[in-house]
Amino acid sequence: MKIILSLIVFISTIALIASAGESFYAIRTDLRKCAYPMCGGYFVREIGSNKAEVYVKSLNQTVKGDAAVSESQYKYAPSYTVVVKGDIKKDEIIVSRIFRLLEKPYKPFNFDTEMNNFFIVDPKENNNNNNNSNIEIKKLNSNKSEKVNSIENSYFQEVPLVPRDWLSYKVNSGESVFTVSGRMDSSNKTISLDYMFISLPDSKQCPKQLTVIRCANDTIPTYTLSATRCISFSGCVRGGICPLVVPGCSDGYTRNSYPSKPKGCTRYYCIPSFLS
Numbered sequence: 001m002k003i004i005l006s007l008i009v010f011i012s013t014i015a016l017i018a019s020a021g022e023s024f025y026a027i028r029t030d031l032r033k034c035a036y037p038m039c040g041g042y043f044v045r046e047i048g049s050n051k052a053e054v055y056v057k058s059l060n061q062t063v064k065g066d067a068a069v070s071e072s073q074y075k076y077a078p079s080y081t082v083v084v085k086g087d088i089k090k091d092e093i094i095v096s097r098i099f100r101l102l103e104k105p106y107k108p109f110n111f112d113t114e115m116n117n118f119f120i121v122d123p124k125e126n127n128n129n130n131n132n133s134n135i136e137i138k139k140l141n142s143n144k145s146e147k148v149n150s151i152e153n154s155y156f157q158e159v160p161l162v163p164r165d166w167l168s169y170k171v172n173s174g175e176s177v178f179t180v181s182g183r184m185d186s187s188n189k190t191i192s193l194d195y196m197f198i199s200l201p202d203s204k205q206c207p208k209q210l211t212v213i214r215c216a217n218d219t220i221p222t223y224t225l226s227a228t229r230c231i232s233f234s235g236c237v238r239g240g241i242c243p244l245v246v247p248g249c250s251d252g253y254t255r256n257s258y259p260s261k262p263k264g265c266t267r268y269y270c271i272p273s274f275l276s
Helices: 002-020 164-172
Strands: 023-029 042-046 054-056 058-061 082-089 092-101 118-121 135-139 145-148 150-153 176-185 190-200 220-225 231-237 253-260 265-272
Touching (some): 150 164, 164 176
Antiparallel strands (some): 135 145, 253 265
């Protein structure tokens, strides 16, 4: 037992040391045409720093298997729309977390104007508080933090049909990094979230396949969408008259749907296309 406990302490200590050396970086893929490893890696820039970008030949994740992020979700994303938490070791970057920008229609992201403006919610302090109350936010690559009463999410108004509960969960649970616009409203300690980068993979908590539901007496199955973007059965209902209009999604987003209560009508929502 003493040996096992000693081993656990040793592993935990190593993990803490590795985490302590990590910083947040924005990355862009090297598209130059020359032989690897001189080309074909990544350029990385440390968030909140004036340091020049650094070339690394590879990006390696600390997690493997199903928990790892598919390379297709970040490799060819637009420049500096992927943020990673990691450590540069010689000519590679070892990352523990990967975030990707949620696009905004008609409002391209400019890293140079936002590089000193990145924050993350501390989930340990907020206990995954989805009510946006007494929230501690930390500035990336900094010792600065502050308490706010609420975070106003601009995506609610600027991106049609994006699941609001999902966005709130990603922010309040520390599963996204974000920038803020303007200064905090000192009267009610409110900040306005401008751009957000969601953690990948998503959604990692959902079953890979839904259980087939067969309803009786000519009723149809309905579902709900959780804050973690999981689809779950919510009961059988009798079908009714439903709207015929099928809404569209903004560029960079893909339409999804499920039958919902009370009449089994199709409920549509839009998610980033890189998650499709």
